[in-house]
Amino acid sequence: MNRIIEKEFITPEVFRMRIEAPEIAAKRKAGQFIILRVAEEGERIPLTIADGSAGEGWIELVVQIVGKTTKLLSMLEAGGSILDLVGPLGKPTHIENVGTVVVVGGGVGIAPAHPIAQAMKKAGNRVISILGGRNRDLVIMEKQMKAASDRVMITTDDGSYGMKGLVTDAIQKLIDEGLKINLVVAVGPPIMMKFVSLLTKKYEIPTLVSLNTIMVDGTGMCGACRVSVGSKTKFVCVDGPEFDAHQVDFDGMMQRQKMYQVQEKEAMENLKK
Amino acid sequence: MKEVPAGPAAAEMEEKKNLTPKERLQIPTQVMREQEPGERIRNVKEVPFGYTDDQAKIEASRCLQCKKAPCVAGCPVSIDIPAFIKYIHEGDYKNAVHTIKNTNILPAICGRVCPQEEQCQKGCVVGKSLGGTDKAVQIGKLERFVADWEMSQGKADPPAIKPATGKRVAIVGSGPAGLTVAADVRREGHEVTVFEALHKPGGVLIYGIPEFRLPKAIVMREVENLKAMGVEMKYNMVIGNIHSVDELFAAGYDAAFVATGAGLPMFMRIDGENLNGVYSANEFLTRANLMKAYSFPATDTPIARSKNVAVFGGGNVAMDSARTALRLGAENVYLVYRRSKTEMPARIEEVHHAEQEGVQFLLLQNPLRIVGDDKGWVKQVECIKMELGEPDDSGRRRPVPIEGSEYMLEVDTCIVAIGNSSNPLIPDTTPDIETNKWGNIIVQEATMKTSKKGVFAGGDIVLGAATVILAMGQGRIAAAAINEYLATGKW
Ligand SMILES: Cc1cc2nc3c(=O)[nH]c(=O)nc-3n(C[C@H](O)[C@H](O)[C@H](O)COP(=O)(O)OP(=O)(O)OC[C@H]3O[C@@H](n4cnc5c(N)ncnc54)[C@H](O)[C@@H]3O)c2cc1C
Numbered sequence: 001m002n003r004i005i006e007k008e009f010i011t012p013e014v015f016r017m018r019i020e021a022p023e024i025a026a027k028r029k030a031g032q033f034i035i036l037r038v039a040e041e042g043e044r045i046p047l048t049i050a051d052g053s054a055g056e057g058w059i060e061l062v063v064q065i066v067g068k069t070t071k072l073l074s075m076l077e078a079g080g081s082i083l084d085l086v087g088p089l090g091k092p093t094h095i096e097n098v099g100t101v102v103v104v105g106g107g108v109g110i111a112p113a114h115p116i117a118q119a120m121k122k123a124g125n126r127v128i129s130i131l132g133g134r135n136r137d138l139v140i141m142e143k144q145m146k147a148a149s150d151r152v153m154i155t156t157d158d159g160s161y162g163m164k165g166l167v168t169d170a171i172q173k174l175i176d177e178g179l180k181i182n183l184v185v186a187v188g189p190p191i192m193m194k195f196v197s198l199l200t201k202k203y204e205i206p207t208l209v210s211l212n213t214i215m216v217d218g219t220g221m222c223g224a225c226r227v228s229v230g231s232k233t234k235f236v237c238v239d240g241p242e243f244d245a246h247q248v249d250f251d252g253m254m255q256r257q258k259m260y261q262v263q264e265k266e267a268m269e270n271l272k273k
Numbered sequence: 274m275k276e277v278p279a280g281p282a283a284a285e286m287e288e289k290k291n292l293t294p295k296e297r298l299q300i301p302t303q304v305m306r307e308q309e310p311g312e313r314i315r316n317v318k319e320v321p322f323g324y325t326d327d328q329a330k331i332e333a334s335r336c337l338q339c340k341k342a343p344c345v346a347g348c349p350v351s352i353d354i355p356a357f358i359k360y361i362h363e364g365d366y367k368n369a370v371h372t373i374k375n376t377n378i379l380p381a382i383c384g385r386v387c388p389q390e391e392q393c394q395k396g397c398v399v400g401k402s403l404g405g406t407d408k409a410v411q412i413g414k415l416e417r418f419v420a421d422w423e424m425s426q427g428k429a430d431p432p433a434i435k436p437a438t439g440k441r442v443a444i445v446g447s448g449p450a451g452l453t454v455a456a457d458v459r460r461e462g463h464e465v466t467v468f469e470a471l472h473k474p475g476g477v478l479i480y481g482i483p484e485f486r487l488p489k490a491i492v493m494r495e496v497e498n499l500k501a502m503g504v505e506m507k508y509n510m511v512i513g514n515i516h517s518v519d520e521l522f523a524a525g526y527d528a529a530f531v532a533t534g535a536g537l538p539m540f541m542r543i544d545g546e547n548l549n550g551v552y553s554a555n556e557f558l559t560r561a562n563l564m565k566a567y568s569f570p571a572t573d574t575p576i577a578r579s580k581n582v583a584v585f586g587g588g589n590v591a592m593d594s595a596r597t598a599l600r601l602g603a604e605n606v607y608l609v610y611r612r613s614k615t616e617m618p619a620r621i622e623e624v625h626h627a628e629q630e631g632v633q634f635l636l637l638q639n640p641l642r643i644v645g646d647d648k649g650w651v652k653q654v655e656c657i658k659m660e661l662g663e664p665d666d667s668g669r670r671r672p673v674p675i676e677g678s679e680y681m682l683e684v685d686t687c688i689v690a691i692g693n694s695s696n697p698l699i700p701d702t703t704p705d706i707e708t709n710k711w712g713n714i715i716v717q718e719a720t721m722k723t724s725k726k727g728v729f730a731g732g733d734i735v736l737g738a739a740t741v742i743l744a745m746g747q748g749r750i751a752a753a754a755i756n757e758y759l760a761t762g763k764w
């Protein structure tokens with residue numbers, strides 16, 4: 001059982017939660033995630049560690065409500081506790097001084113992009129962050145990202161904030177400005193990562209993406225999270241979650257994410273009743 | 274429910290204290306009552322009900338009490354089988370359990386899942402005389418009977434614990450190997466912590482082997498017994514990630530036992546394996562057992578709602594997957610196996626139960642590719658028929674494809690149950706633990722010592738996917754060596 005220290009809604013659909021987890025906080029590195037369960041008969045769901053303090057012994061999650069478990073999690077309050085919490089899982093992001101790094105966060109993907117931006121900056125890189133959302137409300141953590149980056153660009157699909165367009169348009173703009181980009185790290189919806197990957201491939205910019213496949217155990221035991229990378233089958237929970245974007249079969253991955261759509265919808269409707 | 278002939282009444286048996294071997298051989302093998310197949314595929318309750326008191330005594334009277342008992346030689350932990358059977362015959366169940374527990378702390382589990390026909394019952398003189406292992410004294414069923422009897426008596430007395438030594442042992446993994454070592458090491462007075470990656474203990478006993486074959490309450494009870502002995506259980510701890518083995522030593526542990534199992538699912542590397550509806554057996558069984566997906570939506574973890582299921586493989590894992598699929602409501606479950614029935618590695622009882630329940634065996638066939646529909650879901654699997662050729666390295670006749678025999682099987686779910694290899698997490702994060710080319714940890718067989726000082730290993734991580742009792746057997750050897758190492762400090 002891990003105690004919830006704070007909970008706050010950032011947007012109507014997205015909340016952040018600070019949880020007491022001293023051992024995980026001491027160990028976690030950028031790019032790693034946890035798996036949690038909120039109820040005895042509950043599902044195990046993976047969530048990226050968006051922030052943490054080894055000294056104070058907490059980690060922070062930023063979660064978008066998409067289905068039953070994230071909804072149940074959002075209903076927990078400070079002072080309550082998380083039934084099961086396991087982590088840190090997955091391989092940490094490879095952090096190195098490569099020069100200029102563009103960190104792209106889409107929607108709730110901005111949260112996991114944040115510790116990566118922080119670590120890249122700390123390693124001496126010039127960090128340019130691009131935050132994308134469908135509208136103004138969905139662009140989260142602007143302040144934190146500004147603190148972690150040399151420059152921040154914001155895009156919204158509807159133009160309600162920042163530049164109108166997609167994160168790929170912002171990357172294109174940087175390229176057109178003549179900027180030499182050494183690495184792109186993109187975290188967000190699979191479709192966004194796919195298009196970022198297509199663009200950077202054209203310009204031969206090394207690109208990392210953090211994949212969010214369906215998971216069960218998170219220890220390499222079940223293979224639910226498998227994805228084809230460079231036509232080899234990889235397990236996202238242990239081989240990833242980060243991979244060379246140009247090798248990832250995004251279409252296959254997006255297809256697998258739909259595996260339980262019907263059941264997930266039912267579960268959500270039952271919950272509403 | 275089928276009535277099983279009970280044989281001569283127990284009271285009558287009691288009178289005949291001194292049966293001749295010939296008379297004993299005439300006593301019919303006692304059969305456990307079972308849920309009817311049509312009924313049991315609609316629930317997840319255990320299939321056999323276990324012996325009645327009378328049945329157990331009668332079955333026990335079949336044993337000839339051999340001097341050089343071949344059954345004992347066949348049991349990987351050398352249970353004194355004639356002795357415990359004699360106690361059962363005399364109605365002294367307490368001593369029967371104690372006899373078993375001298376060498377096997379998990380009899381309720383082994384009685385249910387050991388491949389007895391390959392082990393203790395294989396050499397049984399009664400079986401040999403009557404011309405078939407199925408006619409051997411039903412050692413496993415007797416073992417189960419007394420273990421269940423003990424449980425029905427309420428709390429088991431925790432074994433005596435020696436005075437505290439101040440030494441600490443870390444056990445990584447809570448499958449049968451880890452649990453065995455926990456008990457044996459704790460008894461010596463050492464402090465024991467079991468670290469388990471999942472949120473529940475038991476390893477394959479919890480996430481793999483289904484409820485209808487091994488009720489989870491039995492596993493949980495054994496863990497409660499360990500806790501009563503003072504063993505500390507820590508869940509949600511992936512060693513290698515949260516703490517490395519070296520960090521455990523730095524934190525004050527004096528020895529470690531690695532029992533992380535063979536939890537890495539193998540795939541077939543055929544086309545279509547990443548389509549929706551294709552599962553590893555591990556995923557399918559974990560969703561069903563550990564996460565109780567069979568109760569969805571009352572529980573939260575979903576599983577495919579399959580109509581036609583193909584399971585690839587012929588071992589226990591394949592049988593468990595096929596029988597679980599039936600219980601989840603599938604109309605047709607095909608078991609596709611590339612050899613013939615005699616080569617199937619599954620326990621005979623499981624094959625038999627699977628057949629009774631309506632699993633359709635497609636023997637001497639092999640999947641070639643899985644074909645999807647336009648939405649990425651499994652639609653068909655292409656299979657090819659095989660025939661048995663020359664024996665291969667394993668001594669089994671090698672299956673060879675019959676050209677031109679390909680055909681399409683209409684399915685919406687495929688379950689790959691062709692085996693598991695060892696979990697690489699610990700070796701990857703502890704490079705000074707040596708492994709072989711399959712990733713299994715290399716140990717000295719007499720002690721289960723690894724190449725790293727203070728670290729022992731056993732069970733599937735050493736053996737590759739093996740059995741519960743072999744994992745426990747290695748655990749016993751390791752525990753003895755750990756106790757000695759902690760007493761002498763000599764590596
Ligand atoms: C490594 C990793 C890190 C992640 N980090 C975050 C994070 O920091 N913040 C955040 O909000 N979300 C994150 N996710 C996604 C999050 O796990 C899912 O949103 C969550 O599991 C949905 O559960 P649910 O019961 O609420 O919804 P469900 O009803 O189960 O599903 C709703 C939708 O989410 C998708 N989904 C279901 N299960 C998963 C799953 N296990 N992984 C990914 N997608 C799934 C489904 O395709 C469906 O469209 C991460 C996923 C992974 C694999």
Ligand SMILES: Cc1cc2nc3c(=O)[nH]c(=O)nc-3n(C[C@H](O)[C@H](O)[C@H](O)COP(=O)(O)OP(=O)(O)OC[C@H]3O[C@@H](n4cnc5c(N)ncnc54)[C@H](O)[C@@H]3O)c2cc1C
Nearest residue numbers: 446448449450470476477512533534589732733739740741
């Ligand atoms: C479906 C199925 C059916 C089977 N049926 C039978 C049968 O009928 N009879 C029989 O004798 N055998 C059977 N077996 C085989 C038997 O279950 C195994 O041989 C046995 O469980 C191995 O025991 P173990 O203790 O070595 O490992 P496991 O039981 O595999 O336990 C290992 C444990 O370690 C944990 N772990 C792994 N990595 C870490 C880590 N880094 N940190 C912390 N914890 C970790 C795992 O989560 C797991 O709980 C079956 C196996 C399967 C999969």
Ligand code: SF4
Nearest residue numbers: 348383387392393413
């Ligand atoms: S432990 Fe297994 S092999 Fe040994 S006697 Fe019991 S059932 Fe037979």
Ligand code: SF4
Nearest residue numbers: 336337339344397398
């Ligand atoms: S071999 Fe068979 S008959 Fe002989 S002691 Fe063992 S169980 Fe009894």
Ligand code: FES
Nearest residue numbers: 218220222223237
């Ligand atoms: S989640 Fe099970 S192997 Fe990755």
